[in-house]
Amino acid sequence: MNIYRVTKVINQVLIYVFVILAVILSLFPIVYLLITSFKPPELTFAIPPVWFFEPTLKNYYEVFAGGKFVKYFLNSLIVALGTTLVALLLGIFAGYGFARFRFRGVQTLRLAALVPQMLPPITIIVPLYVLFNSLNLIDTRWALLISYLTFIIPLSIWMMTGFFMDVPEELEESAMIDGCTRLGALFRISLPIVTPGLAATAILGFIYAWNEFLYAVILTGRDARTLPVTITSFMTNKAILWGRIAASGSLVLVPVLIFALLAQRYLVRGLSRGAIKG
């Protein structure tokens, strides 16, 4: 009996040790970047690394020097918000349609809506580049917004379909018997119920657009540049300015981390739903 209890305690301890190890490994590079961003430049490359130092905002001042960073921050924000808004609107309707209507070929259509998300971005950007070039849209926010919609619309359809499926159809039916139209039932009954799912979809869409790099590096120049591209501009021909990369990298990362932590429960649910239901 005692031996049984001892092994049980050891098992418990081992589980916690491994889980904590996984947490440390997950967080360490992020924390290291944040620490580096506050290091005085002369300590950035110190080996052995210096862990205790007087934090400085020097790297951040240098990132903001010249005023361009604010402009690029706004580009990122506007493109990410705009994309999310449009994709969400289309996703609400299409997701609702897929969750509520049974007709021939509905499964095929649902899968077809996912195909764009499977296509490697590099294969989409080649023709989009030619198209935007002929429309004179290179280096505009429009080019980014349009190209981001190619993967955020499918994402929002996919997630919203799942969330709407969880709303019992009877709720809407009783509303419709009372004289509500279907559209009215969608907005008055179902949408309020899926608000958390809607928020999770919006957050995930925003993060994907905010993080995007390949389209942005190809489609933008000095005007419509977004933050991920701006970070790489601190890798110059002469040197890699690690202090500035750490500071700008931290600024890009912080909103993402806050959002991800806020919506964690729903993100996992939204992403994994398909995995369980198939």
Place this chain on the structure above:
Amino acid sequence: MRRYEPVFYIAPAFIVLAIILFYPLGYSLYLSFHNWTLRDFRQGVPFVGLKQYINLFSNPEFLNAIRITFIFVIAAIVLEFILGMALALLLNHDLKGKGIIRSFILLPMMCTNVVVGLTWRLLLNYDYGLVNYLLSVVGLPRLEWLSKPALAMPAVIMVDVWNTTSFVALLLLAGLQALPDEPYEAARIDGASWWQQFRYLTLPLLRQTILVALLWRFIDTFRIFDVVYLLTAGGPARATETVSIYVYRYGFQSFNLSFASAASYIMILIMLVIAAVLARLIGRQD
């Protein structure tokens, strides 16, 4: 009227997708049979038939890029599933602070790829990177992670494992939590060992979840660009040049968009064939 109700809901999204996606993709199919380079497109685009595709397959760098991509895809996915399954099994216990642990583990997969690539480039730096410092502390030699061809691919794989193991783990965890209890009770009464329960109950019951996670990870690793571009830019000596990097080089550094379109279509074809096989397996019940 009622019959057309679904159209009202579903059509807008599809119309937008068709305009911004299927039209451009059709155009790049057209490009791949013509000769279009940014330098001389004003003189028209001559039809060249299958020439771009023939050139592609006689280009050793393209074949190299396909080989490199599959090495990366297979190695990364195998490691992510082993570690992800281990992590999911650990997290499936009744732990204190479950929510906060899950939140922390989720963070790597949400991080901006550019930041991930550059942070690891700093960590893996030969002279002042933390990884080499830790190696030297325990008495191991420092390694040229990003400048030796033999080490660059393992480095890229390692970073991807850091980045996305949590995705696999959280999907598998959700699957584990949805498993029924009864088969396990029966197995325990029959005296089945931990391994037997895992091998003959958990794995078969999780089949669906595993296949879906596999499909997503395949789609994601097959297209990898950002992290490789920032860690090694495909080097040294094309040791990490995946197909995406290869297409980027031809399309947007040499501006041979017809050649890049042909390479894109081969990429799409490979992707669709493998995704279709996986999707079929998912659809088939056992």
